[in-house]
Amino acid sequence: MTYRIFGSELSPFSVKVRSYFRYKGLPHEWIPRSAATMDEFRKHAKLPLIPLVLTPEGEALQDSTPIIEKLEARHPEPRLDPADPVLAFLSALLEEYSDEWGNKPMFHYRWSREVDEISTAERIAAExxxxxxxxxxxxxxxxxxxxxxxxxxxxxxxxxxxxxIEASFVREIELLEAHLAERPFVMGARPCLADLGLFCQLYESSTDPTPGAILRERAPRVCGWIERMLTPKAEGDFEEWDALAPTLAPLLRSEVGELFLPWSDANAKAIAAGEESFEVELKGETFRQGVQKYHAKSLGVIRVKRAAASDRSRLDAVLEETGCAGYLA
Ligand SMILES: N[C@@H](CCC(=O)N[C@@H](CS)C(=O)NCC(=O)O)C(=O)O
Incomplete structure (x- = not known):
């Protein structure tokens, strides 16, 4: 009854799903993408994207967030997310931020400078x-x-x-550094979806020359947490929002409320209007780019999750306080 994960050490979304399997103790085989496994990958994959998970029954799963949701439903223990609906939503929101924005600095640093480009291309070729x-x-x-x-x-x-993009990377790791000074994982003494989403992009950056050096210099605790997240283990319980808020609210406000959500909202509006590109004011500066279709879909999903969350008044107070509420309506 073994799952099979087609992935790559160089693919954040693959590493995210692998850490989930390790945390849950689910039997799995990790199959690095290579010329030798390509035919089998193609036979099962609907999209040319990794990770691809094959269940023991032979069902093919793609897209890391739905993969984890499906596996959580099949294997509920140990439960991944906090039972508190407010924390569970914030965990999903932080994952969405990192999947959709956190991937930008990861990919940007990887392919912008020759030193990172050579290092990454060598490792992909070797794999x-x-x-x-x-x-x-x-x-x-x-x-x-x-x-x-x-x-x-x-x-x-x-x-x-x-x-x-580079400034957002430095802010993210410095805000996380302060937050992780008090706890081993984002929401306390056990990992959750937010850890998986945040760590996997930063893990990739930690292996690349330029952002890896920035991480080691500015965020040693983040580096320690990245290591823990490769084989995550629960060390205790989740904390309450009041205990997390002093250092987690600043991350939500700065990187989700003032950056990611206004960007994602502008992207979704541009797609709805049939435009090819858009511009949006982010932290006082104009940010211009082509539309990204997948992101509008996942913004829709997180809005539905917010609408469905129980304990809305407590959740809405946190979303208001962090500048996220208006974008999630
Ligand atoms: N939303 C998808 C994204 C998957 C994705 O973008 N995978 C990248 C690698 S991280 C990919 O396969 N790119 C095409 C390629 O590498 O050939 C997920 O969460 O699984």
């Missing part, structure tokens, strides 16, 4: 062709380097937006 002769691997490195920087615009990275 893909573990036994290939140097010459063949060098050809693959060149192919990857020729292709990936051209995809920076897909996540909104451009010379014009680079400074805003």
């Amino acid at each position: 893909n062709l573990p036994d290939a002769p140097d010459e063949q691997r060098a050809g693959v490195v060149q192919m990857i380097r020729g292709r990936m920087p051209g995809r920076l615009s897909f996540v909104g990275s451009s010379p014009e937006t680079a400074a805003a």
Whole structure:
């Protein structure tokens, strides 16, 4: 009764799902994407995206958030998210922020500077062709380097937006550094969906030369938490919102309420209006990029989760206080 995960060490969403399996103690086989496993991957995958999970019954699952939700329903113990509906929603919101915005600095740093581009392309080539002769691997490195920087615009990275994206990375890790000074995981002494979503992008950055150096210099506790999240284990209980708020509310306000949600809302409005690109004021500066279709869908999903949450008055007070409420209506 073993699950199979087709993924890559270089893919944040794959590593996120792998850590979930490890935390839950679910039997699984990790299958690194490579030339040797490509045919089997293609046979099952509906979309050319990793991770792909095959259940013991042979069902193919894609998209990390629905994968985790489906597995939570099948294997409810130990429960991933806090029982408190306010914390459970905030956990989902932080995951959404990191999946959709946190991925920008990860991808931007990876393919913007030569040093990171070479390092990443070498590692992808090594994973893909573990036994290939140097010459063949060098050809693959060149192919990857020729292709990936051209995809920076897909996540909104451009010379014009680079400074805003890099500043958001530094703020995120410094806010997390302060928060993790008091606890091993984002919501207390056990990991939740927010940890999985936040850590996986930062794990990838920690392995890349430029953002890895920034993390080690500015956020040593975040580095320790990234290590813990590779094989997460519960060490105790979740905390209450009042205990988390002094350092978690600033992260929600600064990076979700003032940055991610206004961006995601503007993106969704541009798609609804049939536009190809949009601009939005973020922290006093104009941010311009092409629309990102997937994000409008996941914004819709998180709005539905908010509408369905119990204990709305307590949740709404937190969302108001952190500047998130208006974007989630
Ligand atoms: N929303 C999806 C995103 C998956 C995704 O973007 N996967 C990337 C790697 S992290 C991918 O497969 N890109 C195409 C490729 O690498 O060939 C999820 O959460 O699983």
